[in-house]
Structure formats: structure tokens, C-alpha cells
Amino acid sequence: MMTNGSCCATGQRACPAIGIGAVALLALRTFIGGVFLYAAAVKLQDPQQFAFAIRAYRIIPDDALHLVTLGTFIVPWVELIAGALLVIGLWGRASALVATGLMAFFVYAVWSVIARDLSITCGCFGKLKGPFGCEGPIGACKLAENLTLLASALALTAFGPGSISVDSLCRRKAC
Amino acid sequence: MACVACEWTRTPIRALAILGIAGLIGTAHSLRTPIQLELKGAAPEPSLAPAPTGPGQSDPASPREETLGVRITLDQARRLYDSGEADFIDAREPHEFQPGHIPGAYNLTQADFLGGKTPEALEFLDPARRVVIYCGGGECHASENVAILLQQAGFTSIHIMEAGFPMWVEAGYEVEASSADEPEGNG
Numbered sequence: 241m242m243t244n245g246s247c248c249a250t251g252q253r254a255c256p257a258i259g260i261g262a263v264a265l266l267a268l269r270t271f272i273g274g275v276f277l278y279a280a281a282v283k284l285q286d287p288q289q290f291a292f293a294i295r296a297y298r299i300i301p302d303d304a305l306h307l308v309t310l311g312t313f314i315v316p317w318v319e320l321i322a323g324a325l326l327v328i329g330l331w332g333r334a335s336a337l338v339a340t341g342l343m344a345f346f347v348y349a350v351w352s353v354i355a356r357d358l359s360i361t362c363g364c365f366g367k368l369k370g371p372f373g374c375e376g377p378i379g380a381c382k383l384a385e386n387l388t389l390l391a392s393a394l395a396l397t398a399f400g401p402g403s404i405s406v407d408s409l410c411r412r413k414a415c
Numbered sequence: 416m417a418c419v420a421c422e423w424t425r426t427p428i429r430a431l432a433i434l435g436i437a438g439l440i441g442t443a444h445s446l447r448t449p450i451q452l453e454l455k456g457a458a459p460e461p462s463l464a465p466a467p468t469g470p471g472q473s474d475p476a477s478p479r480e481e482t483l484g485v486r487i488t489l490d491q492a493r494r495l496y497d498s499g500e501a502d503f504i505d506a507r508e509p510h511e512f513q514p515g516h517i518p519g520a521y522n523l524t525q526a527d528f529l530g531g532k533t534p535e536a537l538e539f540l541d542p543a544r545r546v547v548i549y550c551g552g553g554e555c556h557a558s559e560n561v562a563i564l565l566q567q568a569g570f571t572s573i574h575i576m577e578a579g580f581p582m583w584v585e586a587g588y589e590v591e592a593s594s595a596d597e598p599e600g601n602g
Contacts, residue, residue, distance in 0.1 A: 284444075286530050288567075291450045292560045305452045312450060314441030321437050333422065334429030341430075359551075366529050400422070 258403055265402030269326045272339055272392050275371055276323030282366040283316035290316070293363020297349055298356075318342060326396070329405020336396035343390035350386050353378045451563050454485055454573070485562070489578040489586060492547050496588075501545035501572075504536075504565075506557040507580065517549070517583060518591040525560040537568060545572040552579020 283290040291312040294300065300307045318338060325335035346364075353360060359377045364370055372388070374381035401407050483491060495501040496517070503520035505512050512522040527534035540546065546565065550557035558575045565573055576583075584590060 287448055288450050288564070289525065289529055291452055292525055292556070292563075295452065295560075296556055308452055309445050309450060310442065313445040313448070314438050317441040317444065318434060318437040321433055325433070331429045331433070333426045334433060337426055337430040338433050361526075397426075 261399075262402040262404050265396065265399060266329075266404045268392055268396055269329060269332065269336075269401055269405070271371075272336075272389060272396065273323045273326030275389065276319040276326065276339065279364055280316040280320035280323060282364075282368075283312075284320070286366065287312050287316075289366070290363060293361075296358075296360040296363065297353060298358065299349060299352065315342075326401075329401040329407050330410075332401025332405055332407045333397055336393050336401075339393035340390065340397050343386060343393050347383070347386045347390055350378055350383050354380075354383060451567065454559060454562055454575075455566055483574060485573065485575055486577050487547070487574045489576065489582050492549070492574070492576040492578075492583075493586075493588065495545060495547055495574070501547045501574070502540055504540075504546055504548045504561065505580070506548050506550040506555075506561040511551070513593055515584070515590045515592050516580065518589050520549075523561055524557065525564060528564045533568065540570075542569045542571065545574060546570060547574045547576050549576040549579055549583070552577070552581045555579065 291308055294308050294311050300311070319342065322335045322338040322342070325331050326339065350362075361376070362370070362374070362378055362382055369375060370382070370385050372381055372385035374385055483495075487495075496503065503517045504523045505516045505520040506524055507516075507522070508524060509522055512520075516522070521536045521540065523534055523536050527536070548558040548562050548565075558577075558579075562573045562575055
């Protein structure tokens with residue numbers, strides 16, 4: 241529990257109550273941020289494999305391979321920055337909005353793979369499983385996993401990072 | 416009280432800033448780290464000289480007589496198989512490989528190269544020899560991806576059997592199965 245001495249004693253802002261909601265938002269942020277950080281680390285460690293994974297989705301045409309190259313490096317950096325910001329709760333809503341956009345795109349990609357009956361693996365977490373432990377080619381499990389992450393990111397965008405965050409600390413200190 | 420309207424105004428601007436920063440770093444990273452998305456050129460032909468079977472004659476069935484590109488037909492792959500000139504690599508997933516594959520083929524998927532690792536099967540393969548890679552046929556990209564990874568590992572004579580394993584089976588050629596606890600390469 242935060243004591244009054246850490247913020248309210250300054251007389252600038254009222255100290256927000258740290259209730260179960262704030263703890264839930266912290267847990268949600270840590271969960272999504274952690275998943276993003278891990279996924280980014282796997283992709284940045286082996287960009288060649290991620291490039292293959294992007295091609296396997298067959299969303300980008302073969303005559304636009306430069307987009308595959310850009311996606312190979314930009315997507316993990318978006319995940320890394322958004323994930324780090326989510327974990328610490330800085331620019332919480334904005335990073336949650338970015339996570340929402342990214343997850344919406346991933347949901348579309350997974351849905352399109354299922355709709356086209358492609359037999360490919362996700363390429364999201366290297367050889368390890370995601371939070372749902374989905375195995376094998378992309379299917380309903382991966383879609384459910386991505387929809388859960390999308391819903392979580394959307395909730396964070398709506399509710400913000402909560403009172404246990406750098407954003408909240410900054411507001412209290414008017415930084 | 417925090418300015419709620421300000422918060423919602425700042426959010427999209429900050430989100431764009433995150434995307435912009437990631438875009439800049441990602442673009443810079445892409446310029447510094449080469450990745451390969453397509454096979455480099457045609458496979459060199461180290462053994463193109465006709466293999467004469469007699470004075471002034473050559474065996475018309477020998478694959479040495481023809482120029483083999485990266486992508487080869489089922490017949491060309493079969494001739495390489497019969498002549499023993501090439502090692503065969505099955506780029507399908509282990510659960511697809513185990514029930515049936517070309518006899519002597521090694522199971523090597525792109526996942527075996529994850530994290531820049533050298534797959535165990537490469538210890539049994541000679542980079543100077545021809546390798547023929549196949550997967551499930553049709554539009555499967557697995558052969559091409561493994562071919563690129565083998566090029567990066569120093570293999571120079573790489574061919575892809577475009578017909579894939581289903582056409583090999585359809586042609587009535589030999590197939591063997593292996594159990595899960597057998598080594599993935601049995602060539």
C-alpha cells in the first residue's frame with residue numbers, strides 16, 4: 241500500500257486509492273507487456289525465421305518482399321517498446337492502443353490463415369508455446385489466444401494503466 | 416483532477432509516436448541485418464560433364480547430362496535418387512515425416528535452425544554434395560525456407576523437388592516410415 245507520505249504530503253494531488261481494480265490493471269499490463277516483450281525478444285534474436293513466418297502467411301505478395309523485410313524488423317520493435325511501456329505503466333493508454341492495433345492485425349492474420357485452410361505455424365514465440373500453450377499449425381486455439389490478448393489490450397486502452405503506474409505517479413507529481 | 420479530455424487527445428499522438436520510434440529503429444535495424452527471402456541464383460553445377468558409359472557414348476538416363484536448376488522435376492529427382500548423387504531432405508514437420516518419407520531422407524525443418532543453431536543432421540551431410548529438398552508439394556514454402564538456410568550454412572548444390580512428397584507417393588516410388596524415437600536422419 242502506498243502511504244500518504246509518498247504523494248499526498250506534497251499537497252499537489254489527492255492520493256488515489258489502490259484497490260483491487262488497480263491491482264487487476266497492473267496484472268493485466270504485466271501480462272500483456274510480458275507477452276509482447278517475450279515475443280519481441282524471440283523475433284529479434286532470429287529475424288530470418290520471423291521473415292519466413294511472415295511469408296508463410298501469404299498476406300504480403302511475393303513482388304513486395306521489401307515489406308516482409310520491414311515487417312520483420314518493425315513489428316518486434318513495436319512489440320518491444322509497447323511491451324516495456326505497458327509493464328512500467330508509462331504512456332499506458334497509448335501503448336495499450338498500439339497493442340490493441342497490433343493484436344487486431346494478428347487476429348485478422350490468424351483468421352485469414354484458418355479461412356484459407358493453410359497449414360502453417362504461428363512464428364510468434366519461436367519454438368516455445370504462447371500463453372495458451374497452443375501447439376501445431378494455426379487453429380482455433382491460436383485464434384482464442386489472440387482474441388484474449390486483443391480483449392485485454394482493449395480493456396487497458398479503455399481503463400488506462402491504473403494507479404500503480406508511472407503515469408499515475410507523474411500525474412501526482414505533475415511531471 | 417486529471418484532465419480526461421487531454422488524456423484522450425494525447426493518447427493517439429503518443430501511440431503514433433511509439434509507432435514512429437519503432438519504425439525508425441526497425442528500419443535502421445533492417446539496414447544493418449541482412450535477411451534472405453529468396454534463393455540465391457541457380458545451383459552451381461559441379462558435375463555437369465557427361466559421364467560416358469563407353470567411347471563417345473553417355474548414359475541418357477544420367478542426371479549428369481542435364482543442367483539442373485534449383486527447381487527440379489520429380490523425374491530429375493528420381494534420377495538423382497537412383498544414381499545416389501544427392502542427399503534427400505524432408506522439410507515437412509516430424510509428425511508428417513515419421514509415417515512416410517523418401518528412404519534415406521533426413522528430416523530437417525526451418526525450426527531446427529531457430530536461434531541461429533546448427534541442426535544435428537548437418538553433421539551427416541556434405542555441403543559439397545547435391546541435396547534435394549522436398550515438402551508437401553503445391554504451395555508449401557518449407558523447402559524454399561530450408562534451402563535458404565542451407566545456403567547460409569554453406570551448401571552450394573541445392574535443388575528443390577517441386578512436386579513434393581505426395582507426387583513421389585503417387586508415382587509409386589519407395590517410401591519408408593520411422594518411429595518417433597529413431598534418429599531424424601537415417602541416410
